[in-house]
Amino acid sequence: MDDALVIGGTRFIGRHLVEELLEHDYDVTILNRGSHENPFVDDDRVDRVEGDRANEAALEAAATTIDPDAVFDCVAYQPRDVREATRIFEDCEAYVYVSSGSAYGREDIPKREDETPLEPCTPDQATDDSSESYGNRKAEGDRAVFAAAEQGVNAMSVRPPVVYGPHDYTExxxxxxxxxxxxxxxxxxxxxxxxxHRAYVEDVASALRIVAERGEPGEAYNVGDRxxxxxxxxxxxxxxxxxxxxxxxxxxxxxxxxxxxxxxxxxxxxxxxxVLSTAKLADLGWEATPxxxxxxxxxxxxxxxxxxxxxxxxxxxxxxxxxxxxxxx
The missing domain is CATH 3.90.25.10 (UDP-galactose 4-epimerase, domain 1)
Incomplete structure (x- = not known):
């Protein structure tokens, strides 16, 4: 894979992901609304397309003009975002959705991708934007990834818990x-x-790249400090x-x-x-920062x-x- 589209890409996880992709010789385009300062404005290795990821036409235009090999969806907060993106980018080599450890619906120790059930999501929760429904919406986004994979889309999911590190605007x-x-x-x-469980942001970025390159469609991968x-x-x-x-x-x-x-x-x-098990991700060759x-x-x-x-x-x-x-x- 050579060309990557990062939906988001300027604030925290997306920012580190762009840097990770550049270090591995990808040509990178970011898609966002431009409501936050762009740290790559002077970097001629990074192109930017302005658009709201919630606008289906903006995604369609990006798919047509960029034709990315890999799509990284850092700002999909409602299930419909994932369903639209997996349809629009159905021909790409990898679509990777940033989910969350809060998608898990049972307090297992540790929570495992293929064993621990996910949160349910009602129709009202699916269109909500409150913190109370965050895990429910992320879980439904995961289910959208799985459904897309069943239709032949190379869609995968990465689930971090609390992410920390440089440029963390949550403070x-x-x-x-x-x-x-x-x-x-x-x-x-x-x-x-x-x-x-916490996840260092550079490790999340490397996990996203590795899952795109080596992950299996329809699979979810936990990421966190080892x-x-x-x-x-x-x-x-x-x-x-x-x-x-x-x-x-x-x-x-x-x-x-x-x-x-x-x-x-x-x-x-x-x-x-x-606690999230990270064994499945480690099996792909991912390593965490001490x-x-x-x-x-x-x-x-x-x-x-x-x-x-x-x-x-x-x-x-x-x-x-x-x-x-x-x-x-």
């Missing part, structure tokens, strides 16, 4: 980096052993990169109540472990940015009340 990890960077004592909810770390271990990795000494203070529901804080007020906290190396890059990018994650997590005054209670115990 979820930034909140934790900012906490470690500013305070000597860092409150961690629960006992610190919470596990929410070695998982707990929430407390994640904080320690951040502190190591910042070369700072911190005290991790764990706090349960009773202690957090002193600051009117609940466990799930903390971003990247999940009560029940969320967590310490991935965190180094994420922390360095945070320090070079103006992101602080302030929209996430409890405020420090509330945490100080919690710490005050713990100091008297």
């Amino acid at each position: 979820r990890l930034d909140w934790w980096i900012d906490r470690v960077n500013r305070f000597d004592r860092v409150v961690v909810p629960g006992d610190g052993t919470n596990v929410w 070695r998982l770390v707990t929430l407390a271990e994640m904080v320690e990795l951040i502190a190591d990169r910042l070369a700072t000494d911190i005290e991790i203070v764990t706090a349960g529901p009773r202690e957090l109540a002193a600051g009117d804080i609940e466990l799930d007020d903390y971003v990247l906290y999940r009560d029940y472990p969320h 967590p310490a190396e991935a965190m180094e890059r994420a922390v360095d990018a945070h320090l070079e940015s103006d992101r602080d994650g302030s929209e996430h997590g409890p405020d420090r005054d509330a945490e100080e009340r919690v710490l005050g209670i713990l100091d008297t115990v």
Whole structure:
């Protein structure tokens, strides 16, 4: 494959995917609305077509003018997006849909592509755009991929959990980096052993390329850090990169109540472990970045940015009340 179309391509996963494809000698075209700054505007290796991926005519035009070998769909948020794209690009060598680990509908440990059932999706959920229906819509998009493959389309799916790394506009990890960077004592909810599988963004990008090149039509592939770390271990990795000494203070529901804080007020906290098996992807030859190396890059990018994650997590005054209670115990 030589020519790739990335639907999206300028913000986070898509941005890293474009860089991954360029490193592997693809000719890349991005399709987006132009509502965000284009980091490739001065790169003559990357063409851009303006259009809304929700507009069927825009996709039709891209299919005709670009005729890509591989299509990577980074911004398909409703099942109809996937159904339209797999029809329009039915003749391409690979269509890869960015799904999500939230598509799984049962709390298996780990969640496996061919065993763990997916979330159901009602007609109302399929056309919704709220966070509550996100997993349902991604699951229905997966089912659209499977249906297309049954009709002979080389369609595949990649399911990441929470993605982190440079250019992460969600700022979820930034909140934790900012906490470690500013305070000597860092409150961690629960006992610190919470596990929410995460995926380093460059690993997601390489997974998308490898699935396009080596994956099987009609298959889904989980992607995530090969070695998982707990929430407390994640904080320690951040502190190591910042070369700072911190005290991790764990706090349960009773202690957090002193600051009117609940466990799930903390971003990247999940009560029940969320773990995806990545063995199927590894069998294609994919390799993950070691967590310490991935965190180094994420922390360095945070320090070079103006992101602080302030929209996430409890405020420090509330945490100080919690710490005050713990100091008297």
